[in-house]
Amino acid sequence: MELGASGLRRGLTDTLREAVRTGRLAPGTRLPSSRSLAADLGVARNTVADAYAELVAEGWLTARQGSGTRVARRAAPRDAAQPAAVTRRDARRAPAYSLMPGSPDLASFPRAQWLKAARRALTAAPHEAFGYGDPRGRVELRTAVAAYLARARGVRATPERVVVCSGFVHGLTLLAKVLGQRRVREVAVESYGLHYHRDLLTEAGLGTPALGFDAHGSRTGGLAELGGAGAVLLTPAHQFPIGVALRPERRAAAVDWARGTGGLILEDDYDGEFRYDRQPVGALQGLDPERVVYLGTASKSLAPGLRLAWMVLPGALVDEVAAAKGRADWTCGSPDQLTLAEFITSGAYDRHVRAMRLRYRRRRDQLVAALAERAPDVRVTGIAAGLHAVLELPPGTERSVVQAAAWQGLALEGVGSFRHPAVERDRDALVVGYATPPDSAWAGALDALCRALP
Structure with missing residues (x-):
């Protein structure tokens, strides 16, 4: 939110x-508490409280004990100089709220702890x-990642088999290049997944048949x-976006296929640390490190x-992937690698993951309770x-609900x-990202x- 130059409250x-x-805040919308919004904007609580009071007096907002401050339930007048269609188009272009999946709570990034880790890491860093x-990445980070993954995700890793990259897409790009050099023709993918992962494989000349x-x-088993298919891309711990875990017998079937055919499993463990009803399921890679490529990220x-x-690569792939990375030269800066290594080895990473696990669990519980x-x-x-979370909808309603939202x-x-x-429509559902919105x-x-749902 941008505040004008005529004073914070004004x-x-x-x-x-x-x-x-303009309708960006719809009638009936509950506004954050003055304390929460003040903290979010970095202003005094009285500034927010005075602004709310003025808008209540003007009739834009209502305030009742126990129900908070809400947008008044009346038709918001449109600017006479602006056609209705333009107003609606602008509202769609800049939504007031987002529940898009794929992003963590950026406001919770541990800035102070990261800064401390950066100072310690840079103070101790050698000149070289x-x-x-090394195109594989800094040995400090590869060592820290290998130890963490062994402890937290059941991955069988050594620093020599870890290659640092600048995101999952970078890693998949490198693997696609190496698979093409090995004359792999197709990489099987899941029926539901991110289209740009499929597009990346297609652009590398690989077919993407759906399981x-x-x-x-x-x-x-298929x-x-x-x-x-010479490889398969899976999200076994928490399928994206449908949200199920791959059953043990299906994990075993994938490994048996890879062993029998010489194929590879590309395991995308994008949010494997965040399980709320039990301990996280261990990585598939632990079943056969020579047939599974494990891909993880700090993005979530x-x-x-x-x-x-x-x-974390099978031994036979390390040199080929490192060579491909050296040629592509997608930079992963040494200072950030050293900082993350220090952040992990100091225990700050574990503490942050535990705190975020509690935060996201509360968010999910609140979502489920509101829907119930x-x-x-x-x-x-x-x-x-x-x-x-995935919200199942009545057949044929998905598009209308997204539009209503x-x-x-x-x-x-x-x-x-x-x-x-290539997959026929078999369900209507919403994929709701509950980590993205700030508290306010x-x-x-x-x-x-809830207003948009049928």
Whole structure:
């Protein structure tokens, strides 16, 4: 939110009034408490309280004991100089709230602890750390990652088999290049997943046949029927976006296929640390480190802006992937690598993950409770894990609900956005990212979601 130059209170008042007037804050939307919004904006609580009071007096807002401050339930007048269609288009372009999946809570990035780790890491860093270095990445980070993954995810890793990359997409790009050099023709993918992962493989000249899918995850027994597939991309701990865990017998089937055919399993463990109803399921890689490539990232546990991820490779792939990375030269800065290594080895990473696990669990519980009270016919599916939930909808309603959410100022994504082009439509659902909104917007985002549901 941008505050005007005519003083903090006046700027906040004008900004809120404009948001209500144009419909970006829909009638009935509950605003954050004055304490919460003040903390979010870094201003005094009285500044927010005075702005709320002025807008209540003008009739833009209502305030009742026990129900908080809300946008008044009346039609917000449109600017006569601006056509209605333009107003709606602008509202869709800049939603007031977002429940889009894929992003952690960026406001919770541990800045102070990261700064301490950076100071310690840079103070101890040898001079050669600022040179070009090993394409696999700094040995300090590879050592820290190998130890952490062995302890937290059951990955069988040594520093020599870890390659640091600048995100999952970077890692997948390198693997696609190496697979192409090995004359692999196809990489099987899940029926639901991120389209740009499929696009990346296609652009590398690889086919992407879809595995069958049901309530228990990808039907890995069908890999044998895909004669051209030399690898398969899976999200076994928490399938994205459907949210199920791959059953043990299907994990075993994937490994048996890889052993029998010489194929590879590319394991995307994008949010494996975040399981709320039990201990996280261990990584698939532990079943056969010579047939599984493990890919992990700091994008969900810390922040995507760090551009730090890692692969744990079978021994036969290490030199080929390192050579491909050296040629591509996607830079992973040494200072950030050294800082993350210190952050992990000091225990700060574990503490942060534990704190975020509690935070995300509360968010998910609040989402489930709100739906049970206000939209009892909508079922939350998938395991209690990760940063998103799947809301099953009545057949044929997905598109209309996403559109209704847009009119409520809420950005949402339907499961159809993630379906493989060759897979028939078999469900209507929303993929709700509950980690994204700041605390000041969480109540409003939930209200908008519930209003949009059938």
